[in-house]
Amino acid sequence: MDRELGEFLRSRRARVRPEDAGLPTYGERRRVAGLRREEVALLAGVSVPYYVRLEQGRATNVSDEVLGAIARALRLDEAEQAHLRNVGRPVRRSRTVRRPSQRVRPTIQRLLDAHGCPAFLIGRRSELLACNRLAALVLFGGSDTAQEDINCARLVFLDDAVRALYLNWEDKARETVAFLRLDAGRHPDDQELATLIGELSMRSSDFRRLWAEHDVRERSNGTVHLDHPLAGELLLDYESLRVGDDPDQVLVTYLAEPDSPSDAALRFLASWHGEHPTSPQSPVTRSTGT
Template sequence: MENSLGDFLRSRRSRIQPEEVGLPGHGRRRVPGLRREEVAQLAGVSVDYYVRLEQGRGGSASDAVLDAVARVLRLDDVEAAHLRSLARPPKPSAAASSARGRQQVRAGTRLLLDMMAGVPAFVLGRRMEVLAWNGLADAVHGYSSRPGGGDPNAARQVFLDPAAREFYVQWEAVAAETVAYLRRDAGLHPEDARLSALVGELSVRSEEFRRLWADHQVREKTHGVKLIRHPLVGELDFGYETLGVNGSPEQLLVAFTAPAGSPTAQKLALLASWTADGSPARVE
């Protein structure tokens, strides 16, 4: 049985060298990084309690204990929140239960996508499912012409689409970000069977996914850059912003941006001219 909490804690302590926290680093060590005894000492808890925490038998750990462990392991805010989710799994709610299937996009959100005609924009839901998109996002990503049909999923596209390594100029970075975002989702929804099935599918079919999943990185999707090699117009250098959709829990509106007059903006205008047929935002 998977012990996500223990695996996460071990992965985080393995990256910290004793010298970094004022401990002697000489002597032979069987594993890299800090020992469990050293984490317990620095966090001010008993070794027995910390061992039980790593084994998933720590009960309902207090905020003080989890904050102390997060400090010792130098977790950032996202990692610390992930630690709390693993140590104290959220209780399923009615809203969470309804989100176990494919989420629905409000009519008003779909209309907003349609009105953003000059901006590639889409709605990303749980499990990195692409729930809706506008014409320009379709022109960039090809959601409506994906091989094999089926619901579009950003994680499947990154790891299972043979064209993904050519499409994403920085594929390795995109792959790592994708897995880290899925890890966070898994911590928030440990009972999600659809997410478990997705992780299982990707683990079986992609060696790169298995390697990255075992690294236990966690990350939110906020903003950044995305370099795309489009089959028709060549390289596109985007920024992207993600905005929460109020009233629709765990849906993000993702918009790609390019400075006015830039080569990417000019290529977007060309793509927009090819899709200027009034097609509404596609929803699957």
């Protein structure tokens, strides 16, 4: 994570213009995009050599006060601040200690099934832990991928049918990568996550391009624009909520504007009982290891 800290700081430094940080430029031609290292150090109230050591991954025992000052200097949002703390002060766990499985409580599955709209549960590494029938139809559009061991990041970047489903695929891809990077900061010793990132980097040039941007984002809310093979065009808002006391499990709900064409399309899917040979017939529910 020392390398991750340096690369993250450099990527965020490149985004901030001196004038946005209240620094004079006097019309000079600058050789770097964004702020210089010495300007970040000045804004954060730390020495230039110390900040350089941070970007080089050579600083140890970085205090919360210093990380907070750097976050303010780089104008980081809440998710970026959390990521900076995670990679600046990583918590390492012994490899002999196993984390609890990503288990789906029965009450959560009942909650999903009671939803009258598409709803699903995402866990660590963008793994799909559970969903209701309508979510399976919306997410996979009748694809035979909707059974077990589903990783949403792998589908977004490696499954052509899922890629074609998203009319705003670039937005979906950016969000997916940003969620994975935040996950990597929270769990620096997660070997399965490291393997997933390596696989996606090897197999997808789009993933490599977006991973290099070092963006981080919490799952919160947004819009998906789908070209659904059964229901046609769908424009859906989504809201994400943390589940209980597990910060790694997020319940996502898709919502259509009332009385809109997308609302009518969802009602059609909800009433659809065709015998499509690859249509999901039951919710995905699974329990994974660490």
